[in-house]
Amino acid sequence: MIKILFFIPNLSVGGAEKVLINLANNMDKSKFDITVQTLFAGGVNEQFLNKDIKYKYCFKKTFRGNSQILKLFSPKTLYKKFIKEHYDIVVSYLEGPTARIVSGCTDEDTKLVSWIHIEQHTKDAASYSFKNYEEAKRCYGRFDKTICVSEYVKNDFLSIFDNIKNIDVLYNTNETRQIIEKSNEKIDEDILSEEEYNLCVVGKVSVRKGCDRIARILKRLIDSGINSHIYFLGVGTYEEDLKKYVVENGIEKSITLLGYQTNPYKYIKNCDLFICASLSEGFSTAATEALIVGTPVVTVEVSGMKEMLGENNEYGIVTENTEDALYEGIKKMLTTPGMLEDYAERAKERGKEFSTEKTVKAVEEMLFSL
Numbered sequence: 148m149i150k151i152l153f154f155i156p157n158l159s160v161g162g163a164e165k166v167l168i169n170l171a172n173n174m175d176k177s178k179f180d181i182t183v184q185t186l187f188a189g190g191v192n193e194q195f196l197n198k199d200i201k202y203k204y205c206f207k208k209t210f211r212g213n214s215q216i217l218k219l220f221s222p223k224t225l226y227k228k229f230i231k232e233h234y235d236i237v238v239s240y241l242e243g244p245t246a247r248i249v250s251g252c253t254d255e256d257t258k259l260v261s262w263i264h265i266e267q268h269t270k271d272a273a274s275y276s277f278k279n280y281e282e283a284k285r286c287y288g289r290f291d292k293t294i295c296v297s298e299y300v301k302n303d304f305l306s307i308f309d310n311i312k313n314i315d316v317l318y319n320t321n322e323t324r325q326i327i328e329k330s331n332e333k334i335d336e337d338i339l340s341e342e343e344y345n346l347c348v349v350g351k352v353s354v355r356k357g358c359d360r361i362a363r364i365l366k367r368l369i370d371s372g373i374n375s376h377i378y379f380l381g382v383g384t385y386e387e388d389l390k391k392y393v394v395e396n397g398i399e400k401s402i403t404l405l406g407y408q409t410n411p412y413k414y415i416k417n418c419d420l421f422i423c424a425s426l427s428e429g430f431s432t433a434a435t436e437a438l439i440v441g442t443p444v445v446t447v448e449v450s451g452m453k454e455m456l457g458e459n460n461e462y463g464i465v466t467e468n469t470e471d472a473l474y475e476g477i478k479k480m481l482t483t484p485g486m487l488e489d490y491a492e493r494a495k496e497r498g499k500e501f502s503t504e505k506t507v508k509a510v511e512e513m514l515f516s517l
Contacts, residue, residue, distance in 0.1 A: 148178065149179050150232075150235045150236075151182070151236045151237075151238065151514065152183075152184060152232075152234040153171060153182070153183045153184070154186075154237065154245045155183070155184075155185055155239075155240040155241050155245055156244055157186065157187045157189070157209070158193045159189075159190035159192065160192070161192075163240065163262075164190060164192045166319040166320050166321070167183065167240050168192050168195045169320040170319075170320040170506075170510060171196065171197070172196065173320060173503055178511070181199075181201070182232075182234070183196060184204065185203075185204045186204070186209075186245065187206050187207075188207050189208055214244065214276055217247075217276075222249075225251055226250075226252050226253075227251070230248075230249075230252070235258065236257065238260040239290075242267070244276040246261050246276075246286060249261070260290060261290040262295075263300055263301075263304050264300070264430075265427060265428070266300050266427050266449075267303060267307060268307075269307070273304075291517060292315070293311050293313065293314040294314075294513070295314065296319055296430035297450050297451035299449075299451055315513065317506070317510055319430055319432055319435065320506040321432065321435055321506070323498075323501065326436055327412075329410045330412035330415065333413070340376055344481050345417070346365075346375055346376065346377045347377070347378045347380060347414060347415055348377060348379050348421075348423075349381060349411055349415065350380075350381050350383075350425075351381050351383035352381050352382060352389060353385045356381075356426075358379065358389060358424070361377060361424050363392075364474045365401060366396050366398055368474075368478065368481075373478065376402070376403065377401065378402075380407075380414060382406055386404065411436075415437050419442075420480060421433070422445055422446070422473075422477065423447065424470075426449070426468070427450065428450050428451060430450065431449075434446060434452070435501050437494065438455070438462065438498035439498035439501065442491065442494060443463060443464075443487055443491050444456060444464070444490075446463065446464070447466055447468040448465050452465050453465055455497070462493045463490060463493070463497075464479070
């Protein structure tokens with residue numbers, strides 16, 4: 148039995164948090180004794196952890212300035228303070244503060260794994276949760292294994308830290324069967340319109356997710372005579388600005404904020420198109436879920452999308468990461484006869500490659516190899 152700890156800042160709304168739940172729930176409990184620990188308690192995803200997984204937290208709730216306060220203490224001091232037990236493997240399941248803490252482990256019998264989810268591009272961004280770049284490089288260099296969620300993220304990480312030696316790519320885990328089952332649940336009949344193209348966006352309603360660009364693209368679609376409606380599944384800091392924009396531009400009837408949904412899949416499946424306008428991603432959980440339920444995807448090029456959808460748009464459309472390019476991609480998908488139907492079939496086929504069994508097995512084999 149391998150005793151393993153997954154350490155992550157929180158289990159709030161987010162892709163990394165969600166896929167950690169999926170992974171931990173589906174690992175073989177006859178071979179792994181699993182604990183999930185967070186820096187801060189209270190995340191909405193805590194409720195989805197199976198009862199055969201131990202859960203711990205360091206602080207009952209987040210507090211102002213925590214990042215700066217934690218940097219006052221050494222990684223070794225923090226590890227000794229927060230990680231009380233011996234584990235065979237300790238995984239920092241997100242870049243940043245938990246990676247800094249886990250790197251402070253001094254137990255030679257414990258193997259350390261760092262999981263990198265997002266592209267960071269610069270030394271400053273990658274070192275934000277550390278005292279400086281030198282400390283970040285030293286801390287990341289202490290891990291026995293580094294896992295990235297896509298080749299794009301891997302190459303980005305290696306461009307910042309050239310001392311990482313044992314690094315691989317493993318794709319995120321999705322609850323495939325559960326996603327398909329939940330996608331078949333009924334939605335209120337008056338939510339989606341048969342007279343419009345129903346488009347969906349999943350994730351935080353924020354500028355980083357490109358929600359401002361999506362609102363402007365919707366206006367252009369409507370002005371071009373393409374009758375469309377966008378549904379936002381999520382909450383976020385841009386909601387009030389988004390509401391102001393749609394009122395000022397007279398498109399209130401064409402945008403619906405559905406908020407956080409425990410079952411977004413039934414909406415994704417019943418929409419005509421899934422859109423990603425993000426400025427950055429790791430390996431989009433939401434886009435993968437769209438493929439699993441057979442909804443066509445149009446996305447800007449961010450980390451992982453060409454790995455997911457093909458270098459030549461075999462399974463979805465990947466555009467340049469600009470508002471104009473995304474608009475043209477969506478317009479093409481909606482106005483080309485038969486294109487939506489064709490890509491719906493391609494999505495279903497591609498979605499099979501991200502089965503729960505395949506992704507969990509790959510992670511388990513990596514852990515056994517340590």
